[in-house]
Amino acid sequence: MTDPEFDFRGPEVAAAQAGDWRAESPIGLVVLRYAEAQELLRDPRLRQSGENYLAMNGVIDGPLYDWYLPMIINQDGEDHRRLRGLVSKAFTLRMVNNLRPGVRAAAERLADRLAAAGAWDFVEEYADRLPLAVMSELLGIPAEDHEIFRRRSTDIGLVFSLAHGGDIRARVETAVTELHAYVDGLMADKRAHPGSDLVSALVAMEPDDEHLSLAELRNFIVALVFAAHDATLRQLAHAMVAFAEHPEQWTVLARRPQLLDKAVEEVMRWAPTTTTVHRFATADFDFRSVRLTAGTAVTVAVVPAQRDPAVFRDGHRFDITAPREAPLLQFGAGPHHCLGAVLARAELGEALRALTARFGPPVVTDRITWRPPMGISGPAVLPLRFDPRR
Template sequence: MDALFEPWSPAFVADPYPAYERLRADGRVHWFEPTRQWLVPHYADVSALLRDRRLGRTYLHRFSHEEFGRTAPPPEHEPFHTLNDNGILDLEAPDHTRIRRLVTKAFTPRTVAALEPTVRRLAAELVAGLKKDGGGDLLADIAEPLPVAVIAEMLGIPEPDRYLLRPWSADICGMFELNPSEETARKAVTASVEFSAYLRTLIAQRRTDPGEDLISALIAAYDEGDRLSEQEMISTCVLLLNAGHEATVNTTANGWWTLFRHPEQLAALRADHALLPTAVEELMRFDTPLQMFERWVLDDIEIGGTVVPRGAELALLFGSANRDPERFDDPDRLDLSRTDNPHITFGAGIHFCLGAPLARIELAASFGELLREAPTMRLAGEPEWKPGYVIRGVHALPVEL
């Protein structure tokens, strides 16, 4: 098993899909000793387990660490866990239900739709800069700044402060990798402290001087006597930044890398921009930005004849599920016109990505603008993959026009 699944191997990170094919052939669930997790590679299982209430993103709503057979995180990591554990991605009912309901009151479809002109304007400005320079790094020049600027605009973060967001997010997200180092934890804690302090000040300002931004809407959100606590607001804002741009950044860069390696599909897209909606979905399926989503087993479950006991952790392999031939016809073929495409990139169940509509708007805007304004864009060098496996992307994607 260890030879099949090698999340710390640069070669595996660069192309995990052949290993996934072998994992699927070898069974429905596999024990992986280095991380002490059960790997689940099949689409049907991943989809069902995302909705299974015998699993949880946390176990603390039912058990203490000791009761669950787990060790509490070290006290020095507490600022990270306070921040992370109060966000809806890592909560279960009833807290998840209450907070998601309140956040949804602020983060409405109308709010997202109203952002579309801003997203298009920002994408146009960024692509114009790339054109002016005759090329550059698609990751640093387009993929990263667009979603960060959009989230900053939503939250009402003043422009001079926005440069802080991406480094904070990168440091916090380091903790979502497998077996993070103590140095990674130290950086995540520092970023958690700094980002939380920054947002606490901003929330205090919005309480006395509300605006049209999402922070003001979160303060005002009220339902059945409930309001968000300050910590829940802070955790929600950080989650919106982290989840709201990490996947979009990597879908953009990984997606263009995929297109450059499939010139006939890129030519078809350039010839017919009406393919863009299905193309975006197919790029998210074909090279999934979030490769793994972890869940705790709260009550014994059986998967393919294997009993997975309470206290275990499941690693749901999104990248493998999205290439499962039992669900997708010819899954290793990139087909930008694919219509039967229920990919699992945004998750499923109660933790389905709240920001999925916004991500789709951002991806359509940046891909669309590049197709229109940079129709001859080509790769200027082979990309190198970052070491992270869970949130998977390249260091840079050099292009020339």
């Protein structure tokens, strides 16, 4: 799994899943089947443990350590409930719904730009630009500051790919340092000149015994940067690869736009941008006749789990019309379920709406360059064209 060329969709992974719910790897126990993954993600004897994750990858200090350890996803119990409860007051469904017209307008505007072009890198020309525009509206980031986010939110998202080595740690640390400095200035500006954006809402919270400290608020905003930008752009690119490999499904969606919500779920089930979810045992216990000792690393392999034929009928087939009842794993489970899941679905849905209304199925025109397979993965470069509507 630590090989940069590893593919979770490969036949050896499917064969391993058919043989057992688990496998051994250089990073510990890997969960391959859906039922066991869902149960373990909800098991209170397992926790995120940012400290264990970083130590496993040789990070014991520095800017990456100082940012990642206090992140909300690494908190449990009362600390997690306090942070999530306070953030949820501002990050509401109403705010997402208020963003929806802007998401649709941006998706359509970018689709219009593509109509006059030939073949291009879909990541650069569309997938990167849509969530950047949405994130800028969400956080109140002025257009002249887009470039720092275009460069650094992509790098900070590599925090979940540390096991691949190379220059990944250095890139993440540079991104953390630059984004911390920027967010400090952004918060100060929003306190002085509040707007209708999320940062203004967060810094304007009435102080009380449980209020967010400035350090906690900065940490959350920096984490939101890659969740709202990098993870979403990779999912948009994944969607185009899936439809390029299954053009008949694109045609179905164009003819039956009422399937849009199901298409969004199927894209994320079939090609999740979050390929691995990490947990660590906090105590010794037995699970499915396997002894897990305290500190054991458990990694959910989201791709094979979300194709598990025991849960998803014809799970190894991409089909936007198929009934799929089981919830997705890539957004986590239980108290750590991703706050931004609704916004991610909205962006993917509006992009598919705009593109299927204008174009025929996407066609890959050259070699795809991929991000590392673990963590937030997806195309880094996606040469693409759209065939005319027939």
